Amino acid sequence: MGADMRLEELDVSGLGEVDEPAFSGLAERHRRELHVHCYRMLGSFEDAEDTVQETFLRAWRRRETFEGRSTFRAWLYRIATNACLDQLAKYRPEPATGGEVPWLQPYPDRLLDELPAAGAGEPEAVAVARETIELAYLVAVQHLAPRPRAVLILRDVLGWPAKDVAEHLGDSVNSVNSALQRARAGLREHLPAERQDWTGGEQDAGTRELVRRYTDASVATDVKGLAALLRDDVRCSMPPTPGLYIGRDAVVNDWVESGFEGMKGLRAVPTSVNRQPAVAFYLWQKQEGAYLPLTIDVLRVTGGTITEITTFHEDRFPGLGLPQRLPADGTE
Structure with a gap:
């Protein structure tokens, strides 16, 4: 209890005399929410991980600059946001274009469950938290220039006042408000048309x-059955592989041309990532005597049809907590 009290006291006092274990203990409390913040900014789970580490390193080195005028949490968010902007300036000076985000990576729900829960009386906050972690939102955000992107996330996702955002980004309130207007307009251009109808929850x-029907049809490589589940304007992508297919015919043609109908020996494991339903597929490998990871499909469902399929490669399985092999079931 005494240690907890000492750490709480750091929220309103200087950090200059704090030792590293105490500082790390306080910073670690905010790791998951900072990671999600960086993930929204960067679109990549791995880049977010690196940026959080950089945030903690910068915070420790600059601990004497914390004067208690804001909370320790807000101070960390400022450092994390600037670390993201530095990362973007160095590696991705231009935002995504054309609806594709090659660097997009999924975020496991089991880690999102570590986020602080919104209060029972905050249903809007719960909806915002869910919808702004979905892949369609992440893709849209990656099409914004970095600074307006930061303003949008700080204002509309975290709910910070314009004055606080201006202070943390070193801008004027007018500049922040202008950037927010541009960001909201840009976001609307890239969000799905039915954005207001998302259910969340x-x-x-x-x-x-x-x-379930999608899973069964996929395991049976039943292209016609799959096609019946897709909306006319369905979108399909497979980052980091280039290519965005829009429309049922284009998606189905891609499946047919890739030889999907001839694929045998599939098994599926249902899961969820980014607060969306997902299905992990495994392919039988005779020489291994097991089913090995193949791909994971993350689905967006609207009005009883599949409106988007984002497929990730097998290298995402470990980070999503999925098994690396499934045993034979005696049917091969």
Whole structure:
């Protein structure tokens, strides 16, 4: 209890005399939310991990600059946001274009569960938290220039006042408000048309049944059955592989041309990432005597149809907590 009290006291006092273990203990409390913040900014789980580490390193080196005028948490967010802007300036000076985000990576729900829960009386905050972690939102945000992107996330996702955002980014309030207007307009251009109809919350029975049918048709390599589940304007991508397919015909043609119908020996494991339903697929490998990771499909479901499929490669399986092999089931 005494240690906890000492750490709490650091929120309103200087950090110059704090030892590294105490400082790390206080900073670690905010690791998951800072990681999600960096993930929204960068779109990459791995880049977010690196940037959080850089944030903690910068915070420790600059601890004497913390004067208690803001909370320790807000101070960390300022450092994290600037670390993200530095990362973007160095490695991605230009935002995404054309609807594709090659660096996009999924975020496991089991880690999102570590985020501080919104209060029972804050349903809007809960909806914002869910919808702004979905892949469609992440893709849209990556099409914004870095600084307006930061303003948008700080204002509309975290709910910071314009004055605080201006202070943390070293801008004027007018500049922040102008950037926010540009960012909101740009976001609308890249979000799905039915953005206002997103349900958020847990998957309902209809969605679960649709995902089951998608899973069964995929394992059976039943292209016609899959096509029946897709909306006319469905979008399909597979980052980091280039290519964005829009429309049922384009998606189905890609499946046919890739030889999907001839693929045998699939098994599937249902899961969820980015607060969306997902299905991890495994392919039978005779020489291994097991099913090995193949791909994971993350689905966006709207109005009883699949409106987006984002497929990730097998290298994402470990980070999502998925098994690296499934044993034979005696049917091969």
